[in-house]
Amino acid sequence: MQFHVVSDVEDNVSLHRLCGAAIPLTTWYAAYHDLIRGGQLIFVLEDLHRQYGPVVRIQPDLVHVADPRFIDKLYSQSPKQRRERFYTVLRPLFAPGSMLATQDHDLHQKRRAALNQYFSRANVRRLEDDINTTLKNLLRRFDGWAAAGEPAALMWPFKAATKDVIQNYVFGGGDQYLDMEDCNEAFFSACGPTLLTPLGIHVHWLVALMNKLPPKMMLAMVPRIVTFAEFVMGLGDQIDKIRESTDVPEKTNVFHEILRNESLPASEKTTTRLREEAMVITVAGSDTTAYTLGAIVYELLLDRSKLNRLKTELATVMTSELPPAAKLESLTYLNAIIQEALRLYPGAVHRQDRCAPDEDLIYHNPETDTTIKIPAGTGVGMAAPIVNRDRSIFGEDADEFNPDRWIDNPGMRKYLLSFSKGTRQCLGINLAYQELQTFTAGIFHKYDLYDPAKGENGQSGPTMELYKTTRRDVAMHREFVTPALPEDSKGLRVLIRR
Ligand code: HEM
Numbered sequence: 001m002q003f004h005v006v007s008d009v010e011d012n013v014s015l016h017r018l019c020g021a022a023i024p025l026t027t028w029y030a031a032y033h034d035l036i037r038g039g040q041l042i043f044v045l046e047d048l049h050r051q052y053g054p055v056v057r058i059q060p061d062l063v064h065v066a067d068p069r070f071i072d073k074l075y076s077q078s079p080k081q082r083r084e085r086f087y088t089v090l091r092p093l094f095a096p097g098s099m100l101a102t103q104d105h106d107l108h109q110k111r112r113a114a115l116n117q118y119f120s121r122a123n124v125r126r127l128e129d130d131i132n133t134t135l136k137n138l139l140r141r142f143d144g145w146a147a148a149g150e151p152a153a154l155m156w157p158f159k160a161a162t163k164d165v166i167q168n169y170v171f172g173g174g175d176q177y178l179d180m181e182d183c184n185e186a187f188f189s190a191c192g193p194t195l196l197t198p199l200g201i202h203v204h205w206l207v208a209l210m211n212k213l214p215p216k217m218m219l220a221m222v223p224r225i226v227t228f229a230e231f232v233m234g235l236g237d238q239i240d241k242i243r244e245s246t247d248v249p250e251k252t253n254v255f256h257e258i259l260r261n262e263s264l265p266a267s268e269k270t271t272t273r274l275r276e277e278a279m280v281i282t283v284a285g286s287d288t289t290a291y292t293l294g295a296i297v298y299e300l301l302l303d304r305s306k307l308n309r310l311k312t313e314l315a316t317v318m319t320s321e322l323p324p325a326a327k328l329e330s331l332t333y334l335n336a337i338i339q340e341a342l343r344l345y346p347g348a349v350h351r352q353d354r355c356a357p358d359e360d361l362i363y364h365n366p367e368t369d370t371t372i373k374i375p376a377g378t379g380v381g382m383a384a385p386i387v388n389r390d391r392s393i394f395g396e397d398a399d400e401f402n403p404d405r406w407i408d409n410p411g412m413r414k415y416l417l418s419f420s421k422g423t424r425q426c427l428g429i430n431l432a433y434q435e436l437q438t439f440t441a442g443i444f445h446k447y448d449l450y451d452p453a454k455g456e457n458g459q460s461g462p463t464m465e466l467y468k469t470t471r472r473d474v475a476m477h478r479e480f481v482t483p484a485l486p487e488d489s490k491g492l493r494v495l496i497r498r
Contacts, residue, residue: 035198035202042383062378082356089351155290162289170278306337332407336406353379447461
């Protein structure tokens with residue numbers, strides 16, 4: 001066992017001042033659970049925290065904290081308090097040109113400032129028509145599966161829908177995956193959660209070496225990434241096309257605006273850098289939202305009373321058409337369901353490791369009334385699957401899907417780590433909420449839960465029911481930044497009837 005408790009370490013050794021933490025002597029403990037056991041450290045962490053308390057050292061240079069009250073300090077909102085992503089988050093990204101993979105605080109701020117306005121609440125509101133059109137496309141596909149009488153694996157159309165929305169916004173168009181027969185399953189399989197993530201963290205040099213191989217050799221070694229590689233090259237072509245275009249109306253696509261942003265130096269506008277930015281935005285903007293949407297469908301089809309309550313609420317604002325997005329945003333139960341799904345089924349489940357390069361971080365443990373000094377430069381992380389289920393905040397039923405908790409106590413929102421917090425909080429948070437509101441409302445205004453007691457002709461409208469789907473087909477089985485399901489799972493499947 002590589003751990004021992006260090007309550008009696010000497011004060012003058014700075015790293016050892018992480019009293020109360022367990023110290024692994026090498027990075028191999030984390031690598032064993034991350035890589036050899038495949039994305040299992042997130043589950044082990046829960047046991048370690050039970051044993052050693054809220055601060056646990058998981059590598060010689062990295063601690064993990066399980067205390068939502070530490071969020072404000074670690075993920076500071078202040079741009080003056082530098083919080084950089086730690087190498088454990090940066091390494092597996094392999095897109096140094098992207099904001100997500102930017103370590104340096106000042107460069108990150110600059111890159112973020114160029115994009116922030118396009119993802120403000122007001123500007124995302126302007127995407128209403130496009131999101132509504134995508135919903136119509138999605139429901140059209142549902143009709144097709146209903147007519148075929150085949151179970152539908154919803155993971156793919158949900159990913160396709162969210163990917164189409166983000167791509168239309170950032171590029172003003174592109175291939176619509178929702179129109180493809182299989183919703184481009186090959187693409188999403190290639191960029192979905194894999195062992196490459198922990199490989200990128202723990203055997204970084206190997207993945208870096210692979211990245212330097214000529215593309216043909218790389219594709220021969222990992223054939224499943226062909227579709228993804230073609231997509232990334234296509235993004236570069238789209239950027240070049242936008243760069244050369246002279247007739248794009250103002251504010252119709254994000255990259256058009258960035259290329260014309262005069263406060264950005266030319267080095268920030270190269271095709272390579274913008275291709276990496278575009279790749280991260282499209283991938284981060286699809287898988288995550290789609291995963292939570294799938295969880296919402298699963299939980300509502302599991303519980304008729306919650307679904308009925310939502311349908312009653314939707315009926316107050318919906319006819320056959322969708323109401324304005326602002327109306328959906330005001331619906332109490334719809335939004336409680338979404339918050340609860342984001343809490344229990346976050347689409348990004350990794351350890352959100354940061355470091356504060358300029359200051360020691362002081363953690364105060366209220367239970368023992370002790371403090372721990374985390375020296376400047378040390379990696380410190382928290383993870384949504386752990387923080388979001390903290391019983392002291394979310395209650396003894398924190399493992400249950402209970403939307404009412406958000407109605408009873410909306411203030412808990414400040415402890416929800418699903419989108420991270422602070423200066424590096426998710427860029428797409430407003431877009432994710434608006435998509436979840438529109439898609440959830442659109443699907444469940446139309447579909448009721450199939451009632452076997454009434455039979456195929458006994459229910460007046462279209463229905464849906466789970467098909468060979470249990471919690472193991474929706475809940476995280478491995479942490480590969482995004483949640484991975486068991487290898488033999490086909491994910492969320494439903495039978496749709498017209
Ligand atoms: C439910 C849906 C989503 C979840 C749960 C989610 C979660 C997250 C999390 C946890 C981070 C911080 C990662 C870290 O620091 O380690 C992040 C960052 C980011 N997300 Fe999201 N995300 C979602 C949707 C989106 C969407 C729709 C977009 C599209 C624009 C997006 C784009 C980004 C980008 C660009 C970053 C990097 C931000 C920065 O470095 O400042 N995400 N997201």
